[in-house]
Amino acid sequence: xxxxxxxxxxxxxxxxxxxxxxxxxxxxxxxxxxxxxxxxxxxxxxxxxxxxxxxxxxxxxxxxxxxxxxxxxxxxxxxxxxxxxxxxxxxxxxxxxxxxxxxxxxxxxxxxxxxxxxxxxxxxxxxxxxxxxxxxxxxxxxxxxxxxxxxxxxxxxxxxxxxxxxxxxxxxxxxxxxxxxxxxxxxxxxxxxxxxxxxxxxxxxxxxxxxxxxxxxxxxxxxxxxxxxxxxxxxxxxxxxxxxxxxxxxxxxxxxxxxxxxxxxxxxxxxxxxxxxxxxxxxxxxxxxxxxxxxxxxxxxxxxxxxxxxxxxxxxxxxxxx
Amino acid sequence: xxxxxxxxxxxxxxxxxxxxxxxxxxxxxxxxxxxxxxxxxxxxxxxxxxxxxxxxxxxxxxxxxxxxxxxxxxxxxxxxxxxxxxxxxxxxxxxxxxxxxxxxxxxxxxxxxxxxxxxxxxxxxxxxxxxxxxxxxxxxxxxxxxxxxxxxxxxxxxxxxxxxxxxxxxxxxxxxxxxxxxxxxxxxxxxxxxxxxxxxxxxxxxxxxxxxxxxxxxxxxxxxxxxxxxxxxxxxxxxxxxxxxxxxxxxxxxxxxxxxxxxxxxxxxxxxxxxx
Ligand SMILES: Nc1ncnc2c1ncn2[C@@H]1O[C@H](COP(=O)(O)OP(=O)(O)OP(=O)(O)O)[C@@H](O)[C@H]1O
Ligand SMILES: [Mg+2]
Numbered sequence: 205x206x207x208x209x210x211x212x213x214x215x216x217x218x219x220x221x222x223x224x225x226x227x228x229x230x231x232x233x234x235x236x237x238x239x240x241x242x243x244x245x246x247x248x249x250x251x252x253x254x255x256x257x258x259x260x261x262x263x264x265x266x267x268x269x270x271x272x273x274x275x276x277x278x279x280x281x282x283x284x285x286x287x288x289x290x291x292x293x294x295x296x297x298x299x300x301x302x303x304x305x306x307x308x309x310x311x312x313x314x315x316x317x318x319x320x321x322x323x324x325x326x327x328x329x330x331x332x333x334x335x336x337x338x339x340x341x342x343x344x345x346x347x348x349x350x351x352x353x354x355x356x357x358x359x360x361x362x363x364x365x366x367x368x369x370x371x372x373x374x375x376x377x378x379x380x381x382x383x384x385x386x387x388x389x390x391x392x393x394x395x396x397x398x399x400x401x402x403x404x405x406x407x408x409x410x411x412x413x414x415x416x417x418x419x420x421x422x423x424x425x426x427x428x429x430x431x432x433x434x435x436x437x438x439x440x441x442x443x444x445x446x447x448x449x450x451x452x453x454x455x456x457x458x459x460x461x462x463x464x465x466x467x468x469x470x471x472x473x474x475x476x477x478x479x480x481x482x483x484x485x486x487x488x489x490x491x492x493x494x495x496x497x498x499x500x501x502x503x504x505x506x507x508x509x510x511x512x513x514x515x516x517x518x519x520x521x522x523x524x525x526x
Numbered sequence: 527x528x529x530x531x532x533x534x535x536x537x538x539x540x541x542x543x544x545x546x547x548x549x550x551x552x553x554x555x556x557x558x559x560x561x562x563x564x565x566x567x568x569x570x571x572x573x574x575x576x577x578x579x580x581x582x583x584x585x586x587x588x589x590x591x592x593x594x595x596x597x598x599x600x601x602x603x604x605x606x607x608x609x610x611x612x613x614x615x616x617x618x619x620x621x622x623x624x625x626x627x628x629x630x631x632x633x634x635x636x637x638x639x640x641x642x643x644x645x646x647x648x649x650x651x652x653x654x655x656x657x658x659x660x661x662x663x664x665x666x667x668x669x670x671x672x673x674x675x676x677x678x679x680x681x682x683x684x685x686x687x688x689x690x691x692x693x694x695x696x697x698x699x700x701x702x703x704x705x706x707x708x709x710x711x712x713x714x715x716x717x718x719x720x721x722x723x724x725x726x727x728x729x730x731x732x733x734x735x736x737x738x739x740x741x742x743x744x745x746x747x748x749x750x751x752x753x754x755x756x757x758x759x760x761x762x763x764x765x766x767x768x769x770x771x772x773x774x775x776x777x778x779x780x781x782x783x784x785x786x787x788x789x790x791x792x793x794x795x796x797x798x799x800x801x802x
Contacts, residue, residue, distance in 0.1 A: 310610065404647040404709070407605055408660045408716065409636035418659065422650040 242496070249493045252486035260490060266454045268478075273487035275494055277454045281371070281464035282495070284457060285446060286439040288375035293382040293435060298428065300383065301390025306416055317391070324384035332445030335377035340449065344368030348461060362459040367451070370463045374450040378442050382435040389431025393424035426509055433506030437499055443468040467495045556581045556720060556750040557602065562616035564594075564601055564774075566609070571597055571774045575616070579720075579767070584742060584751045586761035586782070588797070589771035595754040596644075598771065599722050602752065603639040604632055620720070637664055640713035640749075644725040646705030648697035648712075653680075653689050656697045656708055660716040675715060683711035684737055703734025710741065714749075721745065723753040727760075739764055758798055762786045770794045 252260065256273060263274020300320070304313055344366060352363040397420045405415045421428075443466075451463025452473060471492060478485040557579040564572035571594045579585050587595050600606045602618060604625060617624045625635055637660070648656050657676040666672060676693075680686040685707040692699065697708055706726060713721060723742075727735040742764055745751060755761050761768055761782070768785040770778045770793070778785065778794040789795040 398647065400643055400645055400647045401649060403605065403608075404641075404643060404712075405649065405659070406608065407603060407636055407641040407643075408663065408712070409633040410659075410663050411633070414663050418651070418663075419649050 249490035252490040289378035292379035297386035300387040305394040332448035340368035393427030585767040586765040640718035
């Protein structure tokens with residue numbers, strides 16, 4: 205009997221080790237994929253990087269026949285879409301998060317939460333198609349004529365071509381894609397505020413608004429900040445919806461109504477043609493490298509922030525006791 | 527706290543009646559609870575509670591876990607307003623006025639009835655801002671007045687010497703006992719006349735507990751204090767009145783001397799002797 209047990213144990217031990225081994229292979233695989241991605245991007249972008257140098261970042265021309273390549277227009281478009289999208293998305297998401305956690309009746313909260321989760325999971329091409337069918341005509345018919353009539357002397361709001369497509373259309377749709385992310389993280393961060401701390405403020409005569417302002421937001425701002433970083437990451441790399449909406453012209457937009465191009469949209473549209481010339485292809489990969497660096501940097505910042513939040517929670521529970 | 531009051535009157539900035547003087551002693555009874563019934567949905571928790579709290583007395587509420595002590599305490603400053611599905615019948619008269627009356631301003635009620643919780647629950651702000659919080663939300667803007675008041679309340683809570691160099695540090699950097707005294711300082715900053723304390727020393731070490739019990743003994747001069755406690759010895763030592771709750775009923779309520787030496791009800795006696 206003892207012998208049998210011994211055998212069984214050995215067998216289990218063997219199984220356990222095998223399991224560990226397989227898992228390690230998976231982990232290695234993931235690390236390998238990451239390294240390969242970075243290495244390949246660096247390797248293939250090298251010809252362009254060595255030829256154009258750092259000036260690649262601020263060269264505005266993108267001229268394959270002349271073999272002059274610069275990323276400035278795409279970087280500008282990428283940041284414009286991202287920033288305008290976040291300007292729309294942040295207040296909206298905070299509003300939704302605060303409403304859901306602090307004001308929404310219980311029976312509606314679950315329903316809204318599911319809607320938000322579903323929105324977060326909808327493929328981006330669908331958002332793009334929706335934008336073409338609704339946002340573009342709306343901008344063309346109502347918004348652009350209005351701005352043309354009233355704000356035509358404000359540079360950043362000047363309407364050049366009244367076509368609906370452009371930076372603003374892309375930004376609005378990207379904002380809708382980012383809202384579910386930031387809103388649900390805001391909601392979770394607010395939900396993590398200890399009830400006893402909120403009760404403490406209410407028991408002093410604070411109104412709901414006082415509690416949100418003075419307790420809930422100060423308590424959860426790091427989490428919300430992390431959510432915004434994640435939203436930024438999503439917005440900066442968003443491709444398909446932007447391709448459909450931004451107008452796809454390699455110029456630096458002078459107005460939010462202007463057309464433009466983002467790095468991801470450019471790659472999606474032209475990378476397959478770029479193989480005709482090695483330096484053309486390499487320049488496109490150099491664009492990819494820039495996008496990769498932006499998203500890595502943003503991710504690292506976001507990760508640090510999230511870590512601090514978790515750290516903060518731990519240190520708080522130490523004080524709180526039971 | 528008396529000198530704080532004087533100070534405030536001299537400054538004459540008391541828009542929200544932050545300091546209602548404690549001198550008006552003609553009314554002996556501070557709070558009277560009449561036929562109080564309280565429900566969580568269909569669950570009838572508190573049943574026909576009748577009792578009163580005398581001005582400037584300390585009263586301890588005792589009872590086994592789950593008997594409704596915290597729920598009872600929360601009916602006295604209407605914190606139960608925020609519990610979805612809860613329902614209350616009966617009256618709670620504070621200075622003769624029913625706090626559940628439609629005309630009652632809940633913000634003013636809570637200014638007047640302070641609460642200290644079982645766990646220290648400082649706000650995610652500095653030590654200074656924690657104590658100033660009540661003043662700010664009640665509309666006081668005078669910086670100098672706030673600063674003086676914060677210092678006085680911290681002194682009064684026996685915390686000032688320990689935190690005078692940390693006033694602008696986050697309150698979470700204080701120890702648990704310090705945090706709880708900070709919460710007490712915060713609660714008295716708006717100069718309430720009643721202090722509700724739900725097991726204020728439950729999670730503190732003996733030294734911090736002793737400090738807070740001393741505070742409570744001192745506070746009697748200024749406030750009517752109602753404490754929920756699990757510690758029978760403590761209750762006997764610091765309180766003038768004691769009440770015993772069991773399954774949502776008030777079994778016994780009397781002067782602490784009688785309560786502990788000659789309990790009228792067998793269940794009270796069992797509870798006391800089992801714990802001694
Ligand atoms: N928000 C709520 N909703 C429903 N039931 C509740 C709620 N809060 C408390 N109860 C119930 O009411 C009863 C009394 O709770 P309460 O917290 O008042 O007891 P307690 O005497 O303070 O206990 P303890 O000594 O453990 O703190 C318990 O059975 C509890 O489950
Ligand atoms: Mg309790």
